[in-house]
Every structure is written in C-alpha cells, then in structure tokens.
Amino acid sequence: MSKEFEIVREFEVDATPEEVWEAITNGTGGYLWPMEAPEPRVGGTAAFGSTVAAWDPPHHLTIRSEDVGFSVQSVNQLEHVIESRDGGRRAWVRYVHSGIFTDDWDNQYDGASRHTDFYLHTLREYLTHFAPRPVTFAQLDGPEASKAPDALTAVERALGLADDTATGARVTVRGPREFDAVLDYRNPYFVGLRTEGALVRIFGRNHWGAPVGVSVHDFAADADAKANESAWQGWLDGVFSP
Known part of the structure; x- marks a missing residue:
C-alpha cells in the first residue's frame, strides 16, 4: 500500500553557506557518491532523471522526481534550506527527504531514516576536514x-x-x-x-x-x-x- 513519508533533520556545521551549497551541488562524491550535478535553474535536470524544483543559491535547493524507477518508491524529494550563522562563518541546514513508498513501508522508512543520519554526518565530516579538495x-x-x-x-x-x-x-x-x-x-x-x-x-x-x-x-x-x-x-x- 502506498504511503507518504517525511524525514527531517536540522544541524549546524563549521562551513559557510556557500561551502555547504557547493558540497551538495557539485556531484563529485565528496560525501555521497558521484552523480550528475543539477542544472542551475528551476526546471533543470538533476541526477537520476529528477528535476530542480527550487534553486536559490546558497539558501534553498529542492530536487524532485515523480518517476523514481524503484519498485518500492514512486515519488522522491530532497530539500535543503541553508542559513548563515555566526556572521557567515557557520551554516544551519534543514534537510527534508520526502516522497511515497509503495511497498514494505516500515523497512524502507527505517533504512532511509538511518542512512540519512549517516550521510549527513559524512557531509559534516567532509566540510570540516576535506572540502574543497578533489575526491x-x-x-x-x-x-x-x-x-x-x-x-x-x-x-x-x-x-x-x-x-x-x-x-x-x-x-x-x-x-x-x-x-x-x-x-x-x-x-x-x-x-x-x-x-x-x-x-x-x-x-x-x-x-x-x-x-x-x-x-x-x-x-x-x-x-x-x-x-x-x-x-x-x-x-x-x-x-x-x-
């Protein structure tokens, strides 16, 4: 049975909003994996056939797909809202992963939620210790x-x-x-x-x-x-x- 889901996380990191924006849009695999970088405009293309639904650098990015291609998911959306802290020396990030799972909801949600925590931790490690070094x-x-x-x-x-x-x-x-x-x-x-x-x-x-x-x-x-x-x-x- 299809059911919507939403995974929300908020965190601060020792990086500027511009550095966070670069990390989440460059597609190099610094903290996640190499993928097609989003086309820098609303309506532009992004990884895995998705579409840019919001593009306001370095503050708001939303990537959405309504034809995910997975047997257990029909809609997938990733949203980042980024704000400046400490005079621009730090950034606050609100991350929202939402969509629709079409099967095995509890298991899919549990896996997505726990992976989210690990991926966002890795993003902070990357920004703190390695960005913008090539990977x-x-x-x-x-x-x-x-x-x-x-x-x-x-x-x-x-x-x-x-x-x-x-x-x-x-x-x-x-x-x-x-x-x-x-x-x-x-x-x-x-x-x-x-x-x-x-x-x-x-x-x-x-x-x-x-x-x-x-x-x-x-x-x-x-x-x-x-x-x-x-x-x-x-x-x-x-x-x-x-």
Whole structure:
C-alpha cells in the first residue's frame, strides 16, 4: 500500500553557506557518491532523471522526481534550506527527504531514516576536514554471506574494533592494509573511519536484507579508485569466506 513519508533533520556545521551549497551541488562524491550535478535553474535536470524544483543559491535547493524507477518508491524529494550563522562563518541546514513508498513501508522508512543520519554526518565530516579538495570515489558490496544478521559485527571485528570502542577514538584498523584512523561514527548499522586523507564508510545494509557495503572517499592527490575498490573488495570477501 502506498504511503507518504517525511524525514527531517536540522544541524549546524563549521562551513559557510556557500561551502555547504557547493558540497551538495557539485556531484563529485565528496560525501555521497558521484552523480550528475543539477542544472542551475528551476526546471533543470538533476541526477537520476529528477528535476530542480527550487534553486536559490546558497539558501534553498529542492530536487524532485515523480518517476523514481524503484519498485518500492514512486515519488522522491530532497530539500535543503541553508542559513548563515555566526556572521557567515557557520551554516544551519534543514534537510527534508520526502516522497511515497509503495511497498514494505516500515523497512524502507527505517533504512532511509538511518542512512540519512549517516550521510549527513559524512557531509559534516567532509566540510570540516576535506572540502574543497578533489575526491576519488570507490564503492563496493560484500558477498551474499554479508546479508547475515551479524554481518556488520563480523566486519567490525575483522577491522579490529573492540565492542566497547566508542565514537571519537583513535584506532589502528586492520583493513586491506593496516592504517590509523578516527572512528568518527559507530552504531549498530554503520561505521565511519576518517584518516588524514580519506573517509571510509561501512554500511550494515544486512539489517535491511542487502549485503554490507563500503565506500571510500579518497582525497589523496594520487588516489586510485580501482585500486581502492579492488583492495577493499578482496578484504571484504575474505571476511566472509569459509
């Protein structure tokens, strides 16, 4: 049965409204993933066949699609309202994700809501630590076995994260190679790792019946997307190998 949804978040960030606007419109994958940048006008085209419904830089952006192409969703809208704080040195952001889910409403809403928190946290990490550096983006999914209920826990243990390692801790990570990082996000659904040159995001999508996913936002000048993808794919597959 079709049912509307609305996910609303508000936050402040140590960035100017102009910097926030650039981050959410450049489409490079600095905090989300590479996609078509919106055409800078009302009625313009945007990613995945959507349309620009509001365009007032750097204060108001709305992207809307009424032909989403997903079997469980028919309408999707993303709205950002951005205001200046502290004489322009900081920004306040109101984010609203709304639309219509046509099936599996509770599960779809839960996944969208929890992903929203993680994506917006990553936006703040990007703005605070890396913008406007160029980014090299890679993403991948684990094998079928990573759909298991305890899959994210298995990944955390393979990374060397203790059960009581809390957000904000500095950790030595046993990924494709050993590296030092800040554990910038952790809950039962997601893990965020920040190094001096990258954001590594781990998605416990096993909670919603999908494989565990990994994205790497690499800001090093010599970053290699294929090498990052291959290294993390091999590591993640190995976590779930018999």
